[in-house]
Amino acid sequence: MEIKNIYPTVEKRNLFQQNLITYSKWGFIFAGMICTIINLFTRGQAWSIVVMWSMWLVWSQLISPDMVEYNRISQTIKFIINSCVLLGLIDVFLAPGWSVKVIVIICFSALILVSVLFFTDFETQRQNMFPMLNFCTLSLVAAIVGLLVEQSDDTYWTFVVMGSLAFLLLLAFIILLGKDFLIEIKKRFSSK
Amino acid sequence: MKLIKGYSMKRRKKKISEFTSFLENLPEDEVTTVNHFFQNFSKHCALNKKGTELLRKDFENALLHYHSVGTPLEKALELLSIENLGGFYIRPPILWYTLDDAAKIYPLSMKPGQMEMFRLSVYLKDNVIPELLQMALNFTIKRFPSFATTVKKGFFWHYLDTAKRRYNVKPETGPPCKPLNISRSASQTFRVIWYQNRISVEFFHILTDGSGGMQFLKALTAEYLRLCGVISDEEGIMKRNDLPTAEEIANEFFRTETTEKGNGFMDMPATQMSGKLSKIKPCQVLHFRMDATSLKKAANEHEATITAYVLSKIFLATKAATDELDGTINIQVPVNMRKYYPSQTVRNFSLYCGIRFPMTEITDSPELIRQITEQLKIKGSREAMGEMMNSTRKIVSMLRFIPLVIKSPVAKAIYGFLSDGIFSTRLSNMGVVTMPQEYADHIQSMDFLLGPAVLNRATCTIITFGNTATLSITKMTNDPSFEEALFRFFCEDGIMPEVEGSSLYGN
8 A cells, every 4th residue: 555645754852741741740649648648657647648639739820721712811820829729738737826817818819919910911911810810709708708707916917908909909900891790700600 | 085984095005905905906897896886885894893804805806706717797796796605795784503413522522633624625626726715714614603613611511602703714735624723812613725626624523424514515506606607506505695404403302202212432442553653643644536437336246335345445445555464353333323314414413333354354255344344234225324313312311410520531531541442444435426417527536534543543434426436545554555545456356446535645
């Protein structure tokens, strides 16, 4: 069977990411299982949960990143949320009593950072506002809950700052986007 | 001053472009005409700076091409009339589209290097002029608003958001159906590429199915040929300046009759061909160009359709390409639902059925073709397809309020586990494609390729244009047993395919 070649010589395809995912997937699963088993046998604090979340953070952020809506806003927010969860887990399982204030400070700093990223490239980034909208809403809800639950003066101000920032950002979205804001909400929450 | 507006002296000093030199050699009145032309362009384009520059450059390149082949300026400007841009590039992006029911799985199941793609190609009698192809795309895209989109994540489902940009035409440099990068803002969900005399469009299946894709390719080719100076009434083509209709972007899965019956998607694993899966997918593509009359005659001899006849050969070739002696060969056959529910939609509106035989029953006999015909009749019937459509609706409806963040990993895991393992291969028959005679005179043939499968070693398609039926094979293994057997079986029946294709990628 003679084949007449009618296709161009192709550029060598970079399979680095595919290979990295294929080979490291089993490494990650194996490491997670080993940590859990060792942790179960040695008893004590549940450090394996912290290890597994850290591995998830590396996996989702570096090895297998998002295939849809991979942009500076979404990736920054994803990293911040994953890091906050990690800090929370360290607090709960390893060294309690410090994380609330730190997490809230990280969150409001992140709100400032992403709003700078967002408003310095408004026309392009307005297409990527959903993760930011989620983050603002989450921060606002967390601030309200924090203000209701947390009575210590030491952390109270952090919730006030986070809540105010989140509220102002949401307000800015509504003012700047106007009708588009509602359309964006409709698109993002459509269940059809 | 012969320079047209927008060309500052500073820029001119930096680099005198070919277009600037072209303008400098034009008589004064023609420069004024070009000036007006580009003033009109500014009225039709509100893309960002880069997009506007690129689009303007496309016009300049096309004008330079026309000049180089001696087309009078007046004629060139008439062919490139700015009105063909319509309002697409000036209006803000407000449209968005929920995914049709068949498309909902595609973004959920994709992984790096794995994406449901398909490709449609047209082979012209002359080499492609990239400048005119780019202009053809610039003019055609507005007619297909659901294609001028990018994939976005919603809380419950992915959706398509309009992306107002200049859509690229590029030379073909990669293997066919290479996954698209859809992660960036306003990323394209299809690509238009050219190589020698071939124009290809590769689609992410989320946008459309073969039928909708073919409408686009036909419109693009017609527009390209119009820009080349071919005149036709464009009968049967979606005309570039007609307004898109709601029917063309409808999710037609809503048209199912509500019945209690449903048709499951689960099935027993099928026997796979034995070759080792290649790392680079596809590792080769092949096209069997066959005389359509001979193929039809061979099918008629068995009182079968071309699909049934070719399926019988694929069953035999699959059996020849596996070391398994026992098991079942199951071939997926997509069914265009438009034949049961007439529709103008360019979105996905096809389902599939599985034609299944135990290996022991697969013999080179008229009985095999008769049984295939019977299975096609029953499994591809309106009733069976209606049941499947009903199941699709039910699944989508069941999952609609589960957040995407939960659905996505679950779907990935299930799809990764099942993938295409319940089928041995696929055969998609696009049928006979026609173009208006004036355009057909400039077209050699067409072909259709499915994107790489996960476990299947080969997938097949057929498309007929003029008197050429092209059976294309997308290969995922270096083992040549399947295509060699298929070639032999066709030759034995007196159909002598001319084989074209690619070399082995990655070797």
